[in-house]
Amino acid sequence: MTSIVPFQATDLFTLNAINLDSLTENFQVFFYLQYLSDWPSLFFKSESPILFNNELLTTPSGYMMGKNEGHSKEWHTHITAVTISPTYRRLGLASHLCNHLQKSTEEEEPYYTYFIDLFVRCNNKLAITLYEKLGYSIYRRVVGYYSSSSGNINYEIDKNKTNDDVDAFDMRKSLKRDVNHECVRENGEKFNVLPEEVRF
Amino acid sequence: MSDNRNNELIFNAIDAGSYKSAQALCSKQMKRYPNSSYYYALNNYILLLNGSKEEAIRNSKELMAKIPSDLSTLELLNLIFKKVGLYNESIEVYENACKKYSSLNLIQSWFDLSLKNFDILSLQKSSMALVQKGDNSTNGLKLWCSLNLLIASGLEKLTKNQKYLFPKLGLKMIEDCKPLKNSQEYYIYVSLLMKNGHFQQAADVIKEFLNQERDLELQLILLKSLNDAENWNELFDICDSFLNVHRIDDWNVWSNLIKAASNLGKLDQTLKIIDNFPIASRNRQLAYLELIKHNQQLDHLERYFESYLDIFGTKLCCFPDLKPFLLILESEKFMNILAKQISSRKIEEVLQMQRKPTDNDLILMVNYMKFKFYLHQDKLTNFEFLQENLTYYKATKYLLNVKEKTDYFAGDEFLLIGVQIIIALSKQDEISELFKCIVILEKAVERDVHEYHLRLWLVQLYSALNCYSLARLHYDSLKIKFIQQDTLSHYIFTRISSLQPSAGALKDLTKSQAVYDNSDFETSYFLQKTYEKQSFSKTNGFLEFGLRFSNSLAKYLNYYEMYKINKHNKQTNVNAILDKLRISYKLSKDSSQELQRSLDLDEKLSDNRDFKILWDCSILDSIEVVDKVIKIGPLQTCIYLRTMLSKEFLILGDEQQDNSQIYLQNIEQALKVNNNFTEVELWQLRVIRELAIFVLQNESSSLLKLESLINNFLNQFLSVDNATTLMTWRLNHNFINVYDTFKSIQSFQQVYKKQINKEANKKISDLNKKLIDKLRDNSVLIKAKRSEVTKDLKLTIKNWFLNNPKIDFEITESFIEGIFQSIKESSESSVGILRKL
Known part of the structure; x- marks a missing residue:
């Protein structure tokens, strides 16, 4: 129930x-x-x-x-x-x-809205599979996302040094308004960004 | 000296509790500024703090009659009247000023203060004044006012006139705001229509809105409005449309469909709707059972249970889902259906260890045992059922090796049922049973580190065995923080001052209480945001949350424990805690023992403690016989807090004679209904009562009663011959309470020395000496006596686990040794406190 x-x-x-x-x-x-x-x-x-x-x-x-x-x-x-x-x-x-x-x-x-997104730890395979089943795809990898959760910018993070334990995938699902699917991309797991680049 | 500096000095004196000095400084300012209402109000406030309540009230009423308009004066008068419980006067102060001066600034301050205090009636009145005086070029203020009228109309304390007027005024106000712009404005409108009894109109308005826009809140109000209008035809059609057109597979919809169908006699048609629903969802399967509740003539009753179990028998929701429906089918029939599931899944092969279990096998087995336990309550004292549960655990524990670390092992439920049986089976000697349970659960938690039920049970069991440090270890592993400290801290802090009156425990309490430090500020800040951002459907919840968190019973019980630990450790700087406790004393006056959920909580305590979570496993019921063994004394209610505070205030003696008589009456009253207290707490209350009657009422027979209380009952509480007392929390609880009684008698003699003649004083001192001598003599015996008991206990436990012909626990001797060692160290640390008394 x-x-x-x-x-x-x-x-x-x-x-x-x-x-x-x-x-x-x-x-x-x-x-x-x-x-x-x-x-x-x-x-x-x-x-x-x-x-x-x-x-x-x-x-x-x-x-x-x-x-x-x-x-x-x-x-x-x-x-x-x-x-x-x-x-x-x-x-x-x-x-x-x-x-x-x-x-x-x-x-x-x-x-x-154009799309829905969420962050998930790169090593959380079960959750990633669930979101993929719901139509989400990886848009980008946020390097060091979970090591900078205090809100302060960590200038020492190297965008090219990935670590599944502390990195997050930004997963997105395009919605009706995103007619041309401009808010999602192929091979997003290869697109690395820093935590400060994902703030709105 | 500047006025600011003078004001600062006055408040410094108030904060330090130097009320006479504060009053002297204030008097100087009153002479300097004879026309300033502020210093008169401040003087009244100091009078109140200093115990001159009547004078403070009289003066404040006189000042109020002059209708001051200075904001600081109004704030102080409001505070004074609230503190003494004159609620109407606290509002009138602002109301009169706003009527006479009608300044927007003044009204806005009143509104802001009302938000800060979660004061609903004042919010209603001030927003009404804002509408009359403020800028009405937009609908903003009218919306606020109609919302406040809506919320205030739910208060219990309204007069008959207000109850009639508020919804009408609110509706008129929101109708003035038409056309309404969004779902939140519609929320106010339809809620006010409902309050005025216009249920069908509310439904019509919502239907029109939902044609344009989705909104969950309004969708739910629509169902309620049709229910209240008893428009079953429309309710049936709407639910049918939600299910079959919009595919809203929601239990609220299903249950309303069935309710409407039942009223219309359309149960057969409903059966077809359920049959034809395209998804065999959980809601749909349960809808069949709900339908049967309304029409038990339906054929093939068992078939619907079977079809639910086919899909959901291997899900953990199965037990809570089916439990409410078990009344409609005979237990044996239901168990037969379940047994068929067990058979068809070939669970016997798992039990015979012929094959490895799957997750689905395990959960089906767990559900099977839960239903068996629930439907046959005699299993609680059935050793064979304990064996059966342990066999099931053993047969499925392979899955522990293959699960994700952060996942839970459902088979822990077998052990949790098992420990309940072990405790229920115990008769006199509950100690060894508690030890057995700890050994079993420690082994389980070693294998399934994140399972929080196991941890919570261990917290309880260790607390019962007087092992604070071990209970703390498991409690800390749960990472309890923020709001959870309000709902869960009772698992570790109940009666802590009589178990562990240490600096460490005080530090733990202080840390936990920090959650309340900024809570009022934060909640009122976001409460204001609900008005500004038009999140009107949340305002009521914020107000209730603010009141419940602010007036939390757990918060004040913990402050009481802090006060007692400070007192025990001879800390004198307890004024800040005492001030908080005085607030709680006033709040406890009107609080019943029931969980409070209304908005009238501004004058009551709220019990937010979560007792359910410990029993949110097994059969989802608290089992009294088990609960009694593992909990630390009877439930502490508002009456408990009020009585204990009365006792402490009486001992402190810093109040007027009138108050002392009231405190004494509170104790007398509580002693008549004495199910809130442990035996030693009752004894202590009786001792203080007799002392107080002797001193305050000059009743000489009380001295004889005191003598008899001390002589007759002392041995009972300081006995070291009873293993149950010696090895459990009761040891510390009894000794520390007796010690506290000794100190209380001393304080009493000191505070009331003028009222006690020399001869009586000597007699009291002699009795008190007897008390402390006995306590110290017996304290010396504890170590040796405990050592004897532990030795026998260890043998019994080892034998039970290692040489049990009926159960193979797969627990090694060294594991048991390890548990005993840690229990020994932890409980010795707790008992060590007694040597320092």
């Missing part, structure tokens, strides 16, 4: 079954609040009813945090986080959340 519903600030009290997962990032409270106030329709959760101690409750089974950014042909939707509780994995829920985000942003009203 899965429903997709808008995320509310109070849901932050209920995410333990999802966020105790070692691969799921726990952000500071303000980060979630910013997404909620700035992109209210791009932050949503999936939920399922459960019977706990004879009480029928709903429990979050996953959530999606997205945002829109960029100018002109770089106007796009970005997936910041998509994560699923261990109990509800292997059901296609992550794909379901990604598809919902796509439907919410590709139509003329209200967003009409």
Whole structure:
């Protein structure tokens, strides 16, 4: 039983079954609040009813945090986080959340973005396969993306020295508005950029 | 000296708790500026802080009657009235000023302050004033005001008149804003239509909007509005269209379709819709079962369970999905269906070790055991079922070697069921059972390092065995941070001051509490953004979140523990913590034990603690008999906090006589319903109660009762002959609480020395000496007694694991030795504290 519903600030009290997962990032409270106030329709959760101690409750089974950014042909939707509780994995829920985000942003009203993108660690083969199945392709490799997550520019990164453990693939999926598929490219894994080049 | 410098000096004195000095400095300023309302307000604030509550209120009311307009004065008066619980007055201060002076700056400040305080009624009133005075060339202010009327109309504390007026005013205001521009504006409009009972109109407006634009929030309100309008025909048609035209495969849609069908008698037609839905999705399979709930006459009931299990029996969602539907089918029939799945997947071959299991085999086996456990509750005390679970674990643990490190091994569930059985099977001697569980789970977590249920259970088990450092180790491995500190810190900090009153624990608590430092500021900042950026559908949630986080029960329980550790370590600089606790004392007044979820939380504490996560495995139910063994005393509720604070404030004696009587009453009240406290906590409360009655009410019989309490119960709490007490958290908890009682009696004698005559004082001192002597005498015996118990215990445990004819645990002697050694070191470190008492 899965429903997709808008995320509310109070849901932050209920995410333990999802966020105790070692691969799921726990952000500071303000980060979630910013997404909620700035992109209210791009932050949503999936939920399922459960019977706990004879009480029928709903429990979050996953959530999606997205945002829109960029100018002109770089106007796009970005997936910041998509994560699923261990109990509800292997059901296609992550794909379901990604598809919902796509439907919410590709139509003329209200967003009409050119593409959706996300960053994924180059060594996360499972996730890359999932995104490829959903129609995403590698647009570029962001060298040292996960070693500079503090937000400061690391001038010592060499664009030509790749490392799957700390590099990210910027994966993109072209949307309706990108009629000529100008926002995606072939062989993107060979196109290296630095973290400061992917800021909007 | 400049005024700024003088103000700074006053606030420095306030911060340092030197209220008399602050008052003297303030009086000078009042003489210098006799027409300044600010210093009068400040003087009242200092009076309040200094305990002269009535005078502060009287003066503040007089000042309010003069209708000051100075912003700082208003802010102070608002604060004073809020602190003393005069909520209406705190609003009237601004309301009157805005009416008389009608300055935009003044109203804007009121609105900003209301945002900062998550004060919904003030937000409503100030935004109304903004509409009347502000720039209405755009709809901005009207939208804000209608939103605030919408939110405020959900408050429980409204008067009858307000309840009637707010939704009407809000609707009128938003209708003035037409044409509406976006989904967020429509959100306010349709929500207000709903509040006014115009359900069908709300549905019609949303349908029109959704023709132009997708919006999840409005889509959900549409379903609710048709439900509330009881327009089952339209609800049925809309759901049908969502499913079959728009392919929205969502449980909210399916369940509403079935509800509408049930009201229309269209269940057969609905069955066809489900049959014809092109994807055999989880929602669709469960829709059959939901349909049966509404029409149990449907044939082939078992077939629908079978078809769900065919696809989802090998998924972990199977158990939580089917659990709510198990009432519609006899347990035996369901288990037979499941057994067929087990048979068709040839699980017997896995159990016989004839072939390696697959992930699907494993999950089906896990689901099978969970259903068996859930449907046959007698399995909880069935040793054979424990054996069966361990056999299943052994048969599938090969998959541990082939899984990704960050993946979870579903077979850990067999062990979690197993430890619950072990604990439930224990009778008197629960210690050895706790040890057994730790050995099993430590082995499991060594193989599956990221499984957080295992870690949480180990945190509980180690805490129960008085091993704070080991509990801490597993707790830290979970990397709990930010908001999780509010919901999960109770797993490590419950009653910590009576278990580990150390500098280390205090440091851990201080670090954890940092999450609250900027939370109010951050939340109110983004709350403001929801108005500015028109994210109206989030505003209500931000307000509730702000209130729940700010008034968190866990936050104040942790401050209480910090206060107690500071007190234990003779730290005198506890004013800042005491101030926070005084706030929580006031908030605890109206808080029930229930989890609070309403917007009326501005005057209540909110329990955000997550107790469910520990039981978010196995059969998704907390098992009382197990819970009782592993938890650190009864649940600490608002009543617990209020009672304990009453006791501490009584001992501090820094309040007026009236307050002392109230504190005493709170204790009396709590002692009548005493399920919040451990036995030693109850004993301590009774001791303090008798002392207080003796001193405050001059009741001489209380001294006799005190004597009897100390003589009769002391042996019970300081016994070192009971293994369960000696080896568990209860040892530290009892000894440290008795020590705290000793110190409290001393403080009591000191604070109330004028009210206690010499003879009585001597008697109390003699009793207290008896108490500390006994405590110190028994402390000396602990080490030897524990050593005896441990020796026997180790033999029992080793024998159970290594020579068990019925179960092969595959656990080596050296592994058990290692666990014993670490438990010994950790618990000795905890017990070492007792020698310093």
